[in-house]
Amino acid sequence: MSLTAKQIKNYENNGYISPIDVLSKKEAHEIREEIELIEKKWPGEIDGLGRNYIHLISPIFDKICHNKKILDAVESIIGKNILVCGTTLFIKNPEQKGFVSFHQDAKYIGLEPYNWVTAWVAVTDSNEENGCMRMWPESHKEKIKHHNQKFDENNLLTRGQTVENVPLNETEPVILLAGQMSLHHPTVVHGSGINKSNDRRIGFVVQSYIGSDVDQVIGKMYVQQARGNDEFKYHKHVGRPVELMNQNDIQIRKKANDELSKIFYSGSNKKGIY
16 A cells, blocks of 8 residues: 555655554464574574575565565655565564664665665564664754764674664654554664563564665665566566575575675674674
């Protein structure tokens, strides 16, 4: 379903919009089952760098990327020519201290111009107790901020990139039920705290949906055509998986992840686990 004029205005003003209903509770539960099946049958496959591009090895995650409700909402923001540029799993287990420091997606990802949007799909409920995202409204209207690289072992970001001195009293929690999503702008400042609940908090993130006019100015991206046409052909196109953990798809994903790692750590003499 396309966004309403009010929703688009809220996105333009605040840099994000939520919640948006996109999946049923049953569909969200099936996604969690897929994650836990992979963890059981292929230990370590989706840990570290493996959390990226899971849609290239799983038809269930691929289906989410091409979900009509999601694409209709995305089209309202970036137009009809849509590419799936990448995906990431953000899993916070209750016994861990994982967090995401306040940051801007556009800082290290190399996608320009900013005609792109990140879709954060809740596989489980995401709330303040289990470490939901917090957004700093209107922060996308300013220039890219300075980020300190901290490489904290509990930080779920690649470099532990951190925007300091974010006024917490001005941030807002992005509370989602399983099956709902949020959409956020490339330069809005956001982060999330640790999971204090007794269950996992799982988010599947399409990072990002990009317009065909968006180039990768640092490296090379592996993309899928989600809607419309790719008029500019800046990126390498790949097909959609037909079965879980197909060996050819695994090799394609490895190449995609290798290129992504080069992008994320460009200019850095140190690497994190992601």
